[in-house]
Amino acid sequence: MLFIQILFYVFGFLLIVSSLAMILARNSAKSVLFLILTFFSAASIWILLEAEFLAITLILVYVGAVMVLFLFVIKMLDIDKSTLKAKFTGYLPLGVAVAAIVIIEMALVLGSKQFGLHKFSLPERHPSDYSNITELAMQLYTSYVYPFELAAVLLLIAIISSITLVHRSDGKRKSQSVSAQVNVKAKDRIRVVKIDSKINGVKND
């Protein structure tokens, strides 16, 4: 038991530190890297909770795919740091004060007093032949089939929305016309203009 507890505190500490570092990092690429560390720590904690499938999905989907896309986007965008930081210090005292109050309140309410072992018994460990994925699939396609379908609708909306907002109709879209490129003649591209150097009042002294 003790070893698992040590692991939990290590990953928990890493999670908090890396999420703080993600917000405070000056370089947005570094923020993404810290976010990846955050995801890793969260995934490790999930494994300690015997939620292997979720942990693996988090790493495969978020770290493997989404974060790589994030890095691409950040490298392609030209983010102006000064405008981002301009109002930061002005709002800092207020933000810190509000955050401190919220943290204190949450610490008062959500301590081990409310969620400790005296209120909730320790969940039983599953046997070694227990399959997380089978259990999840059974639940998803029976009891939770309705929310599962709704989540699919949500993804459909995300696709429709992003295409609607970015797609330009034919007239406005900038695209290559291959036939025009092939048929182009030299005289279409180069215009030879003879300029008399004496005119326009410019003297070649």
Added chain:
Amino acid sequence: MINNFQFDISSLLFVIPEIFLLSATIAILILNLFLTKNKQLVYYLTQLVLLVTGLLCFNLIGETKAIIFGGSFILDDIALIFKIFIIASTMVAMTYSRHYLITHSLFVGEYFVLILLSLLGMMVMVSGYSLLTMYLGLEILSLSLYTLIAIARDRTIAIEAALKYFILGSISSGLLLYGMSMIYGVTGSINIIEIAEFVANTGIKSNLLVINFSLVFLVIAIAFKLGAVPFHMWVPDVYQGSPTSVTMFISTVPKMAVIAILIRLLTDGLEYMHIYWSDLLIVLALLSIAIGAVVALKQTNIKRMLAYSTISHIGFVILGFVTGVISGYAASVFYILVYILTSLAAFGIIILFNKKGFEADKIIDYKGFSKHSPWFALMMLIVMLSMAGIPPFIGFYSKFFILQQVVAEGYVFVAIFAVVFAVISSYYYLQIIKFMYFDQSEKTAIFSAPMDIKIVVSINAVLILIVGLFPDFWIELSRSLF
């Protein structure tokens, strides 16, 4: 878990409207790709889909109350009546929107698909009986709305409104989820029935602190979605920035779906916590009524003015829930139905007044309105008097029933406060009437809108008068729900 590993195929019978709506929406989405010329067909198909979905819901009336899909879906009178009203008001809103969309070159197939999908989200919310489905419905609705606002992507003001709504909406969704996770942490269930049982039997003493804590988050999220003060900051900007047809949609139909969530969460799930949540709601209600009335006085844009008017109306709706008795909830439902009817008519007339390249969104645009179109000025007069709560229009009765219930439960000072601010708010409704009837304007507006909109607006506005004269049916309807 109510029934572990069970899926009853017959339970699909209760979700036929939703299944039909989703399938038809996807069909329209695909069909839209192949329609290059005749986009009007998409509009007519949308109306047809709405009609059929409404009839399918109507067909389910009289079924006994059913809770299916492991407790995540409920079919009862509230769900059915709310769904039918939501569909009907969406149909009216679509009728008003068509001409506006054409003249402002926003008539794209995706608009209608997104409206249908947001409708699906609202139907899910109304029927949601577990925290998970409520949240999913809310997200389906919100995501569609964000895109609908930004669909006018050449207008910076619309993009700004969409971004504001998106960011603040995401924060409120986060708060909602946080509150829900706390409820789950304490009760160990996401089903409203089981939460209610837990709170009633075991939980309330030993877990009072955490349930109260999560309650604050839930109420804040609901207040945000309704646009109640102090979570109203997004309302005026979003109303002003959105295309008027989208403003009309946002300001009417979704409010009803959020009210349904409020009924399920607070009055069903956390009924025993009433003394705690009524304190929260009373603050929201009074602030909304006051701020909505006072700030609207200074507005020059009619969409912003109606935004503050919405805030004030939402205050009254919340006030009905403060009472904690069934007749109070019924008064609130009645109020929201009346609000939607009136608000649809108001936006219908604003849209009617729109022309190509001209958004009739300044209040002074309505100067001399009665000279060049006396009939629609009369309709606007009915709408404004109803909103101000002057008898015999329906807006009077809706305010009256709320205040009656509030006084009956002993909140006399609250009622006096609400009445005083209702009187103050009547100033800006009457100001529009003054502009329409007593001021001169050199501009003459010519309506380019087609006949169907004019007819529906007229019916809508006359309905405000007729229902105001014979309100019994609607009152009985909203009483029968609880």
